Amino acid sequence: MTTPTRGFFGRRRERDPRLPPGQYDVGADWPVLTAEPTPRIAPETWSISVDGKVANPSTWTWDEAHALPGSEYRGAIHCVTTWSKFDTWFAGVSVDTLLEAAQPTDDAHFVMATSKTGYTTNLPLEDVTGGKAWVVWDFDGKPLPTEHGGPVRLLVPHLYFWKSAKWVTRLTLMTRDQPGFWEQNGYHDRGDPWREQRYQGDD
């Protein structure tokens, strides 16, 4: 009797190169992960402020933010609970545009993002500059759904998705790093999915 060769039918599919280690492709689904009750925020009452270590503390209303040059992200997002979602399409404004107006001072090295709800998450300044982070209000050409952070959320897709604060209203520039909500609860201060920086103490 011949031994059936694993190979033709049994061969494992090539791992998608867009998938960081320990992640799986969630497909068309988009899980909702929220630690607090979902707030209802009317766009007319929403604003975003950039404060802390900046020369020119600045606030934009909904209309003012929409009057800024727009910017889009197309690509993957990665949640620390191991799902990744490919081919997302978000639109809003680049964080670079907000920082250009607010002018971080030389001693600004970290950012705390704060949500209307009080949720916080910390990021190195260099992870939100250079075209890597957005403040977004559209998903797939439609208003961002409330449960996904609408009217406006932060988007930092190269880091685990807990860094992308939903219902974001404030970016505070800081000299020293300070842990946000999940970071105080054991999650990593940076959260690079390619390095599997899931928990405090991971490399």
Ligand SMILES: Nc1nc2c(c(=O)[nH]1)N[C@H]1C(S)=C(S)[C@@H](COP(=O)(O)O)O[C@H]1N2
């Ligand atoms: N305000 C707020 N933002 C948040 C969260 C949250 O609980 N509250 N959860 C974070 C986590 S852990 C993830 S994975 C993503 C989930 O976003 P989604 O619900 O749109 O998938 O939002 C992040 N931003």
Ligand SMILES: [Mo]
């Ligand atoms: Mo998450």
